[in-house]
Structure formats: C-alpha cells, structure tokens
Amino acid sequence: MIHVIGGGLAGSEITYQLAKAGYEVVLHEMRPKIKTGVHKTDKLAELVCSNSLKSKELKNASGLLKNELETIGSFVLEVAKHNAIPGGKALVVDREAFSDEITKTIESLPNVKIVREEVVGIQPKGNNNIWVIATGPATSPKLYSWVRENFGEGAHFFDAVAPIVKANTIDVSKTFLANRYEEGTDYINCPLNKEEYIRFREELVKAKTLPIEGFDKKLLFSRCQPIEEIAKSGLDSMRFGPLRPVGLKDSNGKRAYAVVQLRRDNSVGSLYNIVGFQTRLKWGEQDRVFRMIPALRNAEIVRYGVMHANVYIEPYKVTDEFFRAKKFEKGGMLFFAGQITGVEGYVESIASGLYVSMNILRILEGKTPITFPQKSMIGALMNYVAHTPNLKPMYANFGLIDKKSVETVFNMKKMLSL
Numbered sequence: 001m002i003h004v005i006g007g008g009l010a011g012s013e014i015t016y017q018l019a020k021a022g023y024e025v026v027l028h029e030m031r032p033k034i035k036t037g038v039h040k041t042d043k044l045a046e047l048v049c050s051n052s053l054k055s056k057e058l059k060n061a062s063g064l065l066k067n068e069l070e071t072i073g074s075f076v077l078e079v080a081k082h083n084a085i086p087g088g089k090a091l092v093v094d095r096e097a098f099s100d101e102i103t104k105t106i107e108s109l110p111n112v113k114i115v116r117e118e119v120v121g122i123q124p125k126g127n128n129n130i131w132v133i134a135t136g137p138a139t140s141p142k143l144y145s146w147v148r149e150n151f152g153e154g155a156h157f158f159d160a161v162a163p164i165v166k167a168n169t170i171d172v173s174k175t176f177l178a179n180r181y182e183e184g185t186d187y188i189n190c191p192l193n194k195e196e197y198i199r200f201r202e203e204l205v206k207a208k209t210l211p212i213e214g215f216d217k218k219l220l221f222s223r224c225q226p227i228e229e230i231a232k233s234g235l236d237s238m239r240f241g242p243l244r245p246v247g248l249k250d251s252n253g254k255r256a257y258a259v260v261q262l263r264r265d266n267s268v269g270s271l272y273n274i275v276g277f278q279t280r281l282k283w284g285e286q287d288r289v290f291r292m293i294p295a296l297r298n299a300e301i302v303r304y305g306v307m308h309a310n311v312y313i314e315p316y317k318v319t320d321e322f323f324r325a326k327k328f329e330k331g332g333m334l335f336f337a338g339q340i341t342g343v344e345g346y347v348e349s350i351a352s353g354l355y356v357s358m359n360i361l362r363i364l365e366g367k368t369p370i371t372f373p374q375k376s377m378i379g380a381l382m383n384y385v386a387h388t389p390n391l392k393p394m395y396a397n398f399g400l401i402d403k404k405s406v407e408t409v410f411n412m413k414k415m416l417s418l
C-alpha cells in the first residue's frame with residue numbers, strides 16, 4: 001500500500017501517477033479538519049498565493065522546467081494548461097477551476113482512498129508500506145516535530161501572500177490595460193505620479209504589521225519580499241521592483257512614474273490579485289494604505305495578504321538522491337516530496353512530486369531508481385536540492401545548469417525508456 005501525506009501540488013501529482021499505474025494509494029489530507037495558515041479551501045492542489053505558474057517561454061528557467069514536465073507527462077501541469085486564463089507570457093490559471101479539476105479527477109480514481117485526517121507521525125508496521133511526506137511549507141506542527149525528532153532539525157524561512165480585490169471595485173478610469181514589453185491587455189495597470197507614489201510609500205513604511213512568532217527579516221525568502229520591506233529598503237526600490245513602470249505604456253504611449261499591476265485571478269475576471277504585493281500588514285492597514293493607489297481607492301479586498309513560516313528538511317542529511325529517507329523501517333520506505341524538500345515554488349513542487357513518483361514506480365517494478373540528466377532543469381534542480389548542505393530554498397534557474405548544454409527536451413523521452 002502507498003500512503004501519500006498531503007494533498008497539495010506534489011501529493012496530487014504523486015497520487016495520480018501511482019494510481020494511474022494501477023497501485024492502491026491512500027491520500028491523507030488534513031484539510032478541512034485542520035487548517036494551515038495559508039490554505040482557504042478543502043480542495044486538493046490549492047494555489048495558496050499567486051495564480052501564476054510563471055513564464056511559459058523556453059528561454060525562461062521556469063518555462064523550460066514546465067516544458068520538461070509536460071514531456072514527461074505531468075498531470076498537474078496538464079490541468080494547469082487546461083484552466084489557463086490570460087496572463088501574457090505567464091501560465092496563469094483560474095485557481096478555483098484548477099483545484100476543482102484536480103480534486104474531482106483524483107476523487108474519481110477507484111484505487112485512491114482520500115482520508116481527511118492529520119498524520120502526526122508514521123508508525124512502522126513492517127509490511128512493505130511506502131510512505132511519502134508531501135506536506136509542504138505549512139506542514140502541521142505535530143508532524144513537523146515528528147520529522148525533526150526522527151530526522152533532525154530541518155530549517156525554515158518566511159513567505160507571504162498578496163491580496164485579491166473585486167474587479168468591480170477597481171476605478172478603471174484611473175487605469176490602462178497593457179502587458180509588459182508586448183502587445184496585449186491581460187493586465188490592469190494602476191499608475192501613480194510622483195506625489196502619489198511618495199505619499200503611498202510614506203504610509204507603507206510606517207504601517208502596522210502583524211506580529212509573527214519567530215519572525216526574522218533575514219529569513220524572508222529573497223524572491224518573495226513583502227511590499228513594505230521593499231519600500232523600507234529605499235525611496236525607489238519599489239519602482240525597480242513590483243511598481244516598475246518599464247515596458248508599460250498607456251494608450252497615449254506615456255510611461256507613468258510608478259505602476260501597480262493587477263492580474264486576473266479567475267476566468268470570469270471578477271477577481272484580480274495585486275502583483276508582487278505579498279505583505280505582513282495588518283488587514284485594516286492593507287485597506288487603508290493600498291486604497292491610497294488612485295485606481296484602488298474604493299477597492300474591496302476579498303483575500304488579504306498574509307505571511308507564513310515555510311518549513312523544510314535538509315535532504316543532504318536526511319535522504320538519498322531520490323528523496324528516500326536514509327533511515328526508515330525495515331522493508332518499508334519513506335520519501336519526501338514537494339516544497340518540504342527545499343525546492344521553492346509551485347512548478348518546482350510539481351516537478352519534485354513527478355520525480356519521486358517516477359522512482360517509486362521504478363522501485364515497485366524492480367528497476368533501479370534514476371536521476372534526470374543535470375543538463376535538464378529538472379535534473380539540475382533535484383540534484384542541487386538533494387546534495388547541497390545548509391540548503392536555502394531553490395527554484396528553477398539557469399544557474400543550476402550550464403546553459404550551453406541544455407539537454408533538449410525530447411532526449412528526456414529517450415532517457416526514460418531505459
């Protein structure tokens with residue numbers, strides 16, 4: 001029997017791949033009985049923050065990784081493409097429709113049993129069970145302490161979520177539609193002139209934030225800095241960051257002093273998220289300060305930004321290169337998958353799930369587990385995360401592989417026929 005703990009992006013990919021191959025799978029998901037600090041629904045594979053799976057372009061590291069996942073046959077990525085909504089060069093999805101389709105598909109698989117319960121530890125029963133811990137950055141404290149007791153300290157960092165506003169509360173007369181650096185009208189752009197920007201920044205840097213236990217700025221994830229921290233780092237930091245006007249011209253071809261971008265959050269276009277506005281501000285402060293943006297002066301926030309601690313293990317100490325625990329019960333096997341392994345990001349968590357499921361299948365078929373070539377993005381990312389001491393969360397980037405020798409995608413198929 002295979003037990004997958006965590007019905008998120010990695011857990012859903014693993015459950016689907018193993019069930020499709022004909023194996024009995026028990027998927028343990030604690031929501032809705034036990035809440036995490038970031039999930040809002042009881043659906044599988046919920047996207048906790050942005051609804052973007054980043055660039056689709058092959059010349060972009062995330063684009064290349066998505067292309068590899070598609071070639072290898074990722075279920076979650078296929079569903080993402082099936083629920084894509086306008087988003088320029090990025091693969092942007094209707095988050096509700098995406099999670100709905102994954103939940104319904106997995107619920108319909110006859111050899112999958114979904115158990116809505118919190119797993120607080122794994123009691124070895126010596127009957128060749130395979131367990132996968134895919135409980136993500138918001139792993140419940142009880143299970144995380146079991147992991148630490150059995151596998152050592154692990155690590156954590158802080159990540160945050162951006163707010164979502166109602167489309168019909170945006171003052172569109174103070175906006176323009178445009179995509180950055182390309183033709184298109186997928187994004188609503190809210191310009192600020194110099195005075196408006198300076199006033200907005202002044203209020204942002206002194207706005208009240210929510211206290212978070214153990215919060216330490218040094219542990220903020222570099223690519224997910226809260227907007228208020230960016231504002232505090234310098235007068236123009238936001239104008240070179242989430243409010244950068246570059247590549248955006250209004251209908252008169254004019255470039256604003258600063259621009260806040262809104263990205264559609266669902267296919268009907270009734271919800272928009274504020275791009276790059278992940279925040280730790282108190283909710284009342286989010287209302288007060290974000291309404292200083294002219295186009296958002298009457299905006300109604302339907303999901304407020306929040307900050308959350310992200311926990312992960314250190315595979316370098318705990319697992320082999322297939323993310324199989326070095327020490328576990330005789331006969332049984334325990335794997336870790338998804339963001340708890342130290343990858344960072346939706347696509348990276350899906351990739352980790354696919355990689356772990358592929359090797360569980362090989363082991364069950366009596367084949368030796370394999371690694372992907374390091375000339376591929378998935379190969380380089382898994383290799384880095386598995387072998388790096390003092391690991392900091394890692395996402396797809398070309399720094400992991402030497403760009404010149406990127407193994408073209410189709411070689412993956414040849415390699416998999418081993």
Ligand SMILES: Cc1cc2nc3c(=O)[nH]c(=O)nc-3n(C[C@H](O)[C@H](O)[C@H](O)COP(=O)(O)OP(=O)(O)OC[C@H]3O[C@@H](n4cnc5c(N)ncnc54)[C@H](O)[C@@H]3O)c2cc1C
Pocket residue numbers: 005006007008009010011028029030031036038039045046047048049050051117118119120134135136137138139140143159160161306307308309310337338339340344345346347349
């Ligand atoms: C605040 C925040 C914002 C983020 N924003 C982004 C973003 O904008 N873009 C991006 O690419 N990535 C983002 N991430 C990172 C990451 O991509 C996601 O967290 C992703 O969902 C990780 O996938 P996963 O499958 O590893 O875990 P998850 O998708 O989180 O799934 C884990 C599942 O395990 C369940 N679970 C936890 N503990 C237990 C237990 N003891 N028993 C049973 N079930 C359990 C949870 O309920 C959850 O459903 C963010 C993460 C956080 C925390």
